Amino acid sequence: xxxxxxxxxxxxxxxxxxxxxxxxPTFSFLEARTPGKVLFECQNLVIGYDSPLTQPMDMIFERxxxxxxxxxxxxxxxxxxxTLIGMLKPYxxxxxxxxxxxxxxxxxxxxxxxxxxxxxxxxxxxDRTNGEIRGMLAKCGLTTDHIESLMMVLxxxxxxxxxxxxxxxxxxxxxxxxxxxxxxxxxAKESLQQALIAFKGAVILVSHEPEFYLPIVDKxxxxxxxxxxxV
Ligand SMILES: Nc1ncnc2c1ncn2[C@@H]1O[C@H](COP(=O)(O)OP(=O)(O)O)[C@@H](O)[C@H]1O
Ligand SMILES: [Mg+2]
Numbered sequence: 001x002x003x004x005x006x007x008x009x010x011x012x013x014x015x016x017x018x019x020x021x022x023x024x025p026t027f028s029f030l031e032a033r034t035p036g037k038v039l040f041e042c043q044n045l046v047i048g049y050d051s052p053l054t055q056p057m058d059m060i061f062e063r064x065x066x067x068x069x070x071x072x073x074x075x076x077x078x079x080x081x082x083t084l085i086g087m088l089k090p091y092x093x094x095x096x097x098x099x100x101x102x103x104x105x106x107x108x109x110x111x112x113x114x115x116x117x118x119x120x121x122x123x124x125x126x127d128r129t130n131g132e133i134r135g136m137l138a139k140c141g142l143t144t145d146h147i148e149s150l151m152m153v154l155x156x157x158x159x160x161x162x163x164x165x166x167x168x169x170x171x172x173x174x175x176x177x178x179x180x181x182x183x184x185x186x187x188a189k190e191s192l193q194q195a196l197i198a199f200k201g202a203v204i205l206v207s208h209e210p211e212f213y214l215p216i217v218d219k220x221x222x223x224x225x226x227x228x229x230x231v
Contacts, residue, residue, distance in 0.1 A: 025141030027195035032171035035100035044093035066203040068213040071223035104172035112152035140165040156183030173201040
């Protein structure tokens with residue numbers, strides 16, 4: 001009888017899940033020595049692969065500038081970033097890079113990695129202790145569970161936090177970020193925005209979210225105006 005009435009009580013109760021451990025990230029980027037005034041100078045730059053994606057462009061990116069690059073998908077925003085930093089060859093024209101540029105590059109997508117987040121960061125900073133690496137990842141909002149998980153099984157947001165961890169702990173004087181907020185939660189976005197405002201070097205940021213980038217940047221480049229495509 002008692003069991004029966006207890007069961008009834010239990011049936012009336014709502015099942016709630018134990019709240020998941022959540023830490024607010026606090027991003028901050030290490031700054032490298034000041035480079036020359038002009039970081040990247042593009043002269044008649046056309047980006048593209050088998051065919052050109054843009055008209056010839058003349059652009060200058062300075063060390064004190066924070067710039068957003070916007071435009072609909074498929075125009076060549078990622079291609080432009082990779083061409084600027086020398087990962088891709090221009091279709092034509094040239095990019096002149098200052099000798100002292102130190103780039104922190106956040107890729108739009110990272111290949112699935114069979115490394116734990118811990119090892120992913122430790123590979124980069126082999127002279128640190130286990131505890132130090134865990135501390136660095138925790139600062140980016142990752143829990144012990146995340147830290148010990150393979151990068152490839154982390155959610156998009158957790159994966160992005162681990163990748164930001166790697167970038168922010170390496171000295172840079174220009175941060176080149178390709179849609180860094182795509183998977184980030186509100187707290188992480190806010191913290192990243194504060195960190196980019198506080199960063200004294202240059203920022204070149206691809207983003208679709210004006211509420212994120214407008215408080216950071218002093219210039220917006222609309223790639224639609226340079227495209228060979230009609231948008
Ligand atoms: N490795 C590649 N080889 C050939 N074409 C590519 C390659 N990567 C991207 N593209 C093409 O170049 C165009 C621009 O791509 P992308 O720079 O990624 O645009 P966005 O970042 O603005 O969305 C797209 O049409 C895309 O399909
Ligand atoms: Mg892209």
